Amino acid sequence: MDKELEAMLKYIRLPGLLANWNSYLTTAGQDNYSHTRLLKEIIQNEYTIKKENSRKLRISKACIPERYVMETFPFDRQPNLSRKKVINIYDSDYMEQRQNIIWIGSTGTGKTGLATSFLMQDINKGYKGRFITFPELVELLYQSVADHTEAKIIKMFEGYDTLLIDELGYVEIEPIQVGLFFTLMQRRHKRKTTLITSNLGFAQWTTFLQNNQLTAALIDRLTENSHVINMKDCVSLRAKLNTGQG
Structure with missing residues (x-):
């Protein structure tokens, strides 16, 4: 990945796409993997990452001394x-x-x-x-x-x-x-x-x-x-x- 693209991904906060770039390129090269399917997978992964980061932030801000479940x-x-x-x-x-x-x-x-x-x-x-x-x-x-x-x-x-x-x-x-x-x-x-x-x-x-x-x-x-x-x-x-x- 070139530096300019890496900088853009960091700026728009897409850490999953940045971390899995090479893996996605490999997947994209597969004959049975359509562009639509690849885009859906990227979006789903980014969504999951953002949801988890948001959850962790809410827990941190909640000031819970012991995280019982x-x-x-x-x-x-x-x-x-x-x-x-x-x-x-x-x-x-x-x-x-x-x-x-x-x-x-x-x-x-x-x-x-x-x-x-x-x-x-x-x-x-x-x-x-x-x-x-x-x-x-x-x-x-x-x-x-x-x-x-x-x-x-x-x-x-x-x-x-x-x-x-x-x-x-x-x-x-x-x-x-x-x-x-x-x-x-x-x-x-x-x-x-x-x-x-x-x-x-x-x-x-x-x-x-x-x-x-x-x-x-x-x-x-x-x-x-x-x-x-x-x-x-x-x-x-x-x-x-x-x-x-x-």
């Missing part, structure tokens, strides 16, 4: 969790229905691992997602007040097709943070899918939100169109597997 979750070690229920939700059209999924249970039972599996599935299907812990989210919201970027931060998190908020309830938050968090959840209500893990039952959410009315309104919106997976009777997996799944 459903196939590796140890259901056999968690007998009090209904595998059938989880898989039925996993295989359902929850994204099209804009449904939320909430996991409630003690630390170490696998809530984060399961929620991450859903997030990974959504990203692999082409959706844009983000992982963030509740303490990190409310801190970002709090900092946005100081530099007057509340609208920008809320719009950013509002835009994710799937937003995974991990460890809801680990910190007490200020009234202004409660208000901003409620605004975000209200904006996503019935428009986007939100995945939430919490070590506290709904009745205990007032202990960190410290606002009875907003807590009630928040729970009402989150559970109106959602699946709740109760893992309160599940055992910790950390001592048995040391997997880090929370």
Whole structure:
């Protein structure tokens, strides 16, 4: 391949064609390989490469600390969790229905691992997602007040097709943070899918939100169109597997 053609392929970003140029030339020389068939193969390969690169980029931007997948979750070690229920939700059209999924249970039972599996599935299907812990989210919201970027931060998190908020309830938050968090959840209500893990039952959410009315309104919106997976009777997996799944 001459340098000019190589430069053009790099400029128009066709890495597959550049990498497989000689192979394509060999294929083109085959008597039973039509020009149409060759062009289709080149286009299909480029499409596959771009799709995969896009998927990898979405995963990178999602800030997922541990990329758990459903196939590796140890259901056999968690007998009090209904595998059938989880898989039925996993295989359902929850994204099209804009449904939320909430996991409630003690630390170490696998809530984060399961929620991450859903997030990974959504990203692999082409959706844009983000992982963030509740303490990190409310801190970002709090900092946005100081530099007057509340609208920008809320719009950013509002835009994710799937937003995974991990460890809801680990910190007490200020009234202004409660208000901003409620605004975000209200904006996503019935428009986007939100995945939430919490070590506290709904009745205990007032202990960190410290606002009875907003807590009630928040729970009402989150559970109106959602699946709740109760893992309160599940055992910790950390001592048995040391997997880090929370």
